[in-house]
Structures are given as structure tokens and as C-alpha cells.
Amino acid sequence: MSRVITPDICVIGAGSAGLSVAAAARAFGVEVAICEEAAMGGDCLNSGCIPSKSLIAAARHAHAIRTAAAFGVHPGPAGAPEGAGDPVATNMEAVRAHIRAVIAGIAPHDSQARFEGLGATVIRARARFTDPRTVVAGDTTIRARRFVVATGSRPALPKVPGLTTVPHLTNESVFDLGDLPEHLVILGGGPIGLELAQAYRRLGAAVTVVEAARALGRDDPELAAVVVARLRAEGVAVLEQTRAAGVVADSAGGVRVETLAADGTRRTIAGSHLLVAAGRRPNVEDLGLEAGEIGFGPRGIRVDAGLRTGNRRVYAIGDVAGSFQFTHWAGYHAGLAVRSILFRLPVAERRDILPWVTFTDPEIGQVGLSANAARAAGHSVTVLSAPYAGNDRAATAREAEGMLKLVVGRGGRILGAAAAGPEAGETLAMLALAVGQQMTVKAFADTVFPYPTHAEIARRAALTYYGKSLANPWLGRLLRLLRAFG
Numbered sequence: 001m002s003r004v005i006t007p008d009i010c011v012i013g014a015g016s017a018g019l020s021v022a023a024a025a026r027a028f029g030v031e032v033a034i035c036e037e038a039a040m041g042g043d044c045l046n047s048g049c050i051p052s053k054s055l056i057a058a059a060r061h062a063h064a065i066r067t068a069a070a071f072g073v074h075p076g077p078a079g080a081p082e083g084a085g086d087p088v089a090t091n092m093e094a095v096r097a098h099i100r101a102v103i104a105g106i107a108p109h110d111s112q113a114r115f116e117g118l119g120a121t122v123i124r125a126r127a128r129f130t131d132p133r134t135v136v137a138g139d140t141t142i143r144a145r146r147f148v149v150a151t152g153s154r155p156a157l158p159k160v161p162g163l164t165t166v167p168h169l170t171n172e173s174v175f176d177l178g179d180l181p182e183h184l185v186i187l188g189g190g191p192i193g194l195e196l197a198q199a200y201r202r203l204g205a206a207v208t209v210v211e212a213a214r215a216l217g218r219d220d221p222e223l224a225a226v227v228v229a230r231l232r233a234e235g236v237a238v239l240e241q242t243r244a245a246g247v248v249a250d251s252a253g254g255v256r257v258e259t260l261a262a263d264g265t266r267r268t269i270a271g272s273h274l275l276v277a278a279g280r281r282p283n284v285e286d287l288g289l290e291a292g293e294i295g296f297g298p299r300g301i302r303v304d305a306g307l308r309t310g311n312r313r314v315y316a317i318g319d320v321a322g323s324f325q326f327t328h329w330a331g332y333h334a335g336l337a338v339r340s341i342l343f344r345l346p347v348a349e350r351r352d353i354l355p356w357v358t359f360t361d362p363e364i365g366q367v368g369l370s371a372n373a374a375r376a377a378g379h380s381v382t383v384l385s386a387p388y389a390g391n392d393r394a395a396t397a398r399e400a401e402g403m404l405k406l407v408v409g410r411g412g413r414i415l416g417a418a419a420a421g422p423e424a425g426e427t428l429a430m431l432a433l434a435v436g437q438q439m440t441v442k443a444f445a446d447t448v449f450p451y452p453t454h455a456e457i458a459r460r461a462a463l464t465y466y467g468k469s470l471a472n473p474w475l476g477r478l479l480r481l482l483r484a485f486g
């Protein structure tokens, strides 16, 4: 039986972005309807962050076993011979069960039952605008005061001849593999490609990454090179400046990928499995955006700095809004939309505080402005750096590769930071606070950091700001004068 409801807010898409809006609205007692056509929790929970980080956690154990000998620890019963082949045996069914168990553990937080318990109306159907003020989902017509489109994104298939005709994996299917691929060929050396390349290599697969440009192209090239070198040292073949020129199925059920490098070199790579990790496409199709008078393009729904679409009643947030595609960014968008919708406060997205981390080992990421972006924005910039080779915590785990860079503006203000190194994501989380709160290097100089921590590297880099002033002859004279007083 069809029904008409009139909530204050209608959210389309129950992923990180949409559910954050719904939870906040209910916390303030505001009526909200949520439309979701597939699994509650969206990409992050079901086919993105959570399964990928769970797989990475499994792979870390495999790596720890293989590298244990350097610490004087040998896997297997006491007295077992050393160096007798690979000590790791991966049971991919069990790895898959681990991933599913992690998802199942988090799922109640994003579930229909939880949101209905909070007082939201949850409609499990595809939603479409039928006019600028109406959405229809299944047999429900929703006339809300405000709409929030949070429909996310899906894997993009690059235009590679043959790709659509051969069996291939994406993030929507790769975590369901019950067998370890013999040779996984990955198209794309972005965050998805490299996180999964290292994880599958550690679990025992041969892995080749085919990247048309530079791997981790959004990150600082010097830092990205640290990660790529580590992957290569672990046995991942990373082919940069190399594009896939064609794909065919082979008779054994695998694929043959023809590649063309920038220098003209052609190769054929025979893989047992092909994973496409070549970027994302916003979910804008079949949403009735024209009927809703909502503008969109290939990057997603067009929004202003306050995340409002051409139809002032409608906001677009998260992956579909065409800027950055991260769960924390979706959550940030949700907060802005809630402030605007509930409190009518003016809001504006601040891209100069965005952090990201790619969870390879070592981790790599950035927060705030890069040196180039800061200069382009008119800042006078100093880049301070410290190597992980000087960090005692890193030394204890024999993980001395990489470095941290701080982008510092006038008065020592921290405008940005980037790092590749052990647990770099945790240190960048702390630096996200420094960037967001406009802190200066002095705050780091004045803070006592616990020893030995990876995060101390940020203080070490910050202190180099004072290097020049320490060599100032006037400071030397002042010290001599003070000594003269006894």
C-alpha cells in the first residue's frame, strides 16, 4: 500500500555520509527518513575501509611471521630448522571469515534496527526525485523540508579494450575471494591498488600493479617513492608510467594484460586474477536529478561551498559530491549539512584541513596544504623535515624508512604535514589537530611527548624551525652576558 510521509529531512543513501546526518538529526529530535537500496553502512563497511583494513591486518601477521627471524624469533616448534622455505601458509577461507566477522561486529551500529530504534524511518528501496520537492522510494512518497543526497560512488572501469569481456574483480568482489590468487594483476596504483597489492603479496600471491602515471599520484613524490620501494622489496612488481592497452581471457580462466609503457615498451602479463582499482564514478544515475532540478557532471553532483545543490532544498555530501572520497570527509560533510539544515548557520567546506592516509606499510598520508598548494595560496613557506631513521621507536622495530615533513608558514604556523613511515597515520591524526586549530611549531616545542613514540617525530621536525635562531650571534652574546652574572 502506498503512503506519503513528510519528515523534516530525507537522506538518500545509508553510507558513512547519510547515516551521520540521520544520527545527528535524531539526536536533536528531528524527523528523518533514510532510503537505502542495498546494504546498510554503504561502501566503507561492506566493500571499502573495513574489509580492506581487516585484510591488511591479516597480511601484517603473515609479514610478522616472515620477518620474525631478524628479531631472534623463529616460527614453528623449538629446534625447527631455519630458512626452510616460506613459513607462512594462508587459508584464504579463514581470512575471508575474519573479514566477515569484523564487518558483522560493526554492522549493528549502521543497521536498520539501530536507526529505527533512534526513531528514523528506514525505507529499503531505491529513491528517485519525481519533482524538486518529492522523492519516491518503493511505495513511499517523501515530501521533506530538506533532502540530503549521499549516494556514494562505485568502481570506474577504464576504457581498456577487452576489459568488459574478461572476468575481473573490483572492491565489490575482491573481499569475497575464497582462494589465494596465484598472480593478481591490479590496474591502478592508487590507494586501493597499493593497499591490496601489499596485502595479497604478504598473504602469498604474486602481484603486479599496472599504473598509467605515478603510483600514489596524490602524495608527495619523495614519500610515495618510499612506499613503492618497500612494496618492490617485498616482491610486488609495480609498473609505473605504464598503461593497460588491452586485456584478453586465457584458456586457464586467467587473463593476459597487454601493457604499454611511456618509453614504448610493450609487455604481456599473464595473471590468474585481475583487480580493477582505477578510480571511482559518482552514483548519479537513475536518481531523477533532472526532475529534482539538481545539476551534476562526470565528477558528481554540483554543490556550492555549503554543499547545497542548484535546488536549494537539496544538499549533496560524501563521495557523490565530487570532491574527496574518504569516510572522514563524508562525516565532515555530514556535520556541515546538519549545521546548515538544523541551525541555518552559514557553513563552508574547508579543503585546507583535509587529511588522508593510505594504509600500506609503511603508511603514507598528508594533512592540510602541501608546500606547492601553500605557495599557490600566497603563503611564504618553510618545509621542515625529520627522518624516521632518527626516531628511536622506529629503530626498535627496525622500521627506519621514511620521513615526516611539516609545511610551515609565517610565524611558524603549521599549514600542512605529510609523512611516510611506521604508523604515520596516527602521527598525522595529531597533526590534523595542529592544522585545524592553526597551531604553531611553538606548541610542539612546549609539549612533552612520551618517549619512545613515533609521534615524537613531529616535535623533532618542529624544533628544526629554531635551528637558524640557535646559530644567531646575538643569542650567543646574550648567553655570555647572562653567564657573567654567575
Ligand SMILES: Cc1cc2nc3c(=O)[nH]c(=O)nc-3n(C[C@H](O)[C@H](O)[C@H](O)COP(=O)(O)OP(=O)(O)OC[C@H]3O[C@@H](n4cnc5c(N)ncnc54)[C@H](O)[C@@H]3O)c2cc1C
Binding pocket: 012, 013, 014, 015, 016, 017, 018, 035, 036, 037, 038, 039, 040, 041, 042, 043, 044, 045, 047, 048, 049, 050, 052, 125, 126, 127, 128, 150, 151, 152, 153, 171, 192, 283, 286, 287, 317, 318, 319, 320, 324, 325, 326, 327, 328, 329, 330, 359
Ligand atoms: C577498497 C576501499 C577502501 C577504502 N578505504 C578507505 C579508508 O581507509 N579510509 C577512508 O577514509 N576512506 C576509504 N575509502 C573510501 C570510503 O569508503 C568512501 O569515501 C565512503 O564510503 C563514502 O561514503 P558515502 O556515504 O559518500 O557513500 P557510500 O558509502 O557509497 O554510501 C552510499 C549509499 O547510497 C546507496 N544508494 C545509492 N544510490 C541510491 C538510491 N538511488 N537510493 C537509495 N540508496 C542509494 C548505496 O547503496 C550506498 O549504500 C575506501 C574505499 C574503497 C573502495
Ligand SMILES: NC(=O)c1ccc[n+]([C@@H]2O[C@H](COP(=O)([O-])OP(=O)(O)OC[C@H]3O[C@@H](n4cnc5c(N)ncnc54)[C@H](O)[C@@H]3O)[C@@H](O)[C@H]2O)c1
Binding pocket: 158, 159, 160, 187, 188, 189, 190, 191, 192, 193, 195, 210, 211, 212, 213, 214, 215, 216, 217, 242, 243, 244, 277, 278, 279, 280, 324, 325, 326, 356, 357, 358, 359
Ligand atoms: N586509505 C584510504 O583512505 C583509501 C583507501 C582506498 C581508497 N580510498 C578512496 O577511494 C578512492 C579510489 O581509490 P582508487 O585507488 O581506485 O583510485 P585513484 O583514483 O586514487 O587511483 C587510481 C589510479 O589508477 C590509475 N589508472 C587509471 N586508469 C588506468 C589504466 N587504464 N591503466 C593503469 N592505471 C590506470 C590512475 O592513474 C590512478 O593512479 C581514492 O581516491 C580514495 O579517495 C581511500
